[in-house]
Amino acid sequence: MKKTIWLIIIALVLIIGAWFWTSYNSLVTANEAVDNQWAQVETQYQRRFDLIPNLVAAVKGAMGQEQTVFGELAQARANYSGAQTVNEKAAAASQVESAFGRLLAIMEAYPQLKSIDTVQTLMAQLEGTENRISVERGRFNDEVKNFNVMIKRFPMNMLAGLYGFTEKTYFQVAPVAANAPQVNLELNK
Numbered sequence: 001m002k003k004t005i006w007l008i009i010i011a012l013v014l015i016i017g018a019w020f021w022t023s024y025n026s027l028v029t030a031n032e033a034v035d036n037q038w039a040q041v042e043t044q045y046q047r048r049f050d051l052i053p054n055l056v057a058a059v060k061g062a063m064g065q066e067q068t069v070f071g072e073l074a075q076a077r078a079n080y081s082g083a084q085t086v087n088e089k090a091a092a093a094s095q096v097e098s099a100f101g102r103l104l105a106i107m108e109a110y111p112q113l114k115s116i117d118t119v120q121t122l123m124a125q126l127e128g129t130e131n132r133i134s135v136e137r138g139r140f141n142d143e144v145k146n147f148n149v150m151i152k153r154f155p156m157n158m159l160a161g162l163y164g165f166t167e168k169t170y171f172q173v174a175p176v177a178a179n180a181p182q183v184n185l186e187l188n189k
Helices: 002-082 086-108 117-152 156-163
Strands: none
Touching: 002 086, 002 117, 002 156, 086 117, 117 156
């Protein structure tokens, strides 16, 4: 009889230990999936940041009076480089998008730019990059949702708290990026 009780206790300890082990590993895997997906977003941001200076250089000569946009793009890129957290990087990326949107609106107003092959090629690459960024952001938010749901459900919520896993923040567009860029096409004389 005593032997059976000890076997039951040992079996329960092994089952509980296995649950803790697999649950912890599930949390680590989900956490890494979120981090990996953010890295994919950053990879696309880097592609954008590599292409923008080339586009600016190709367009700059034809648009000398629009120097403020070039300054805003440079400042936004510098802000992104200095950002440390996901939230800071998302805010800085929104600044880049806002300044880049103004550049695109200005370029639309200058038909002669559309005839420059380099500008057309860079624009096509940037459009593709913007689409990739949108897809990767969506995937990032999906991974964040999966992780957040996992750590909020019982009994995983107790284990997540015990091991220090906390809720992740979704990528959200900054309010500034939601506004259409304003373009002043008056030429300086």
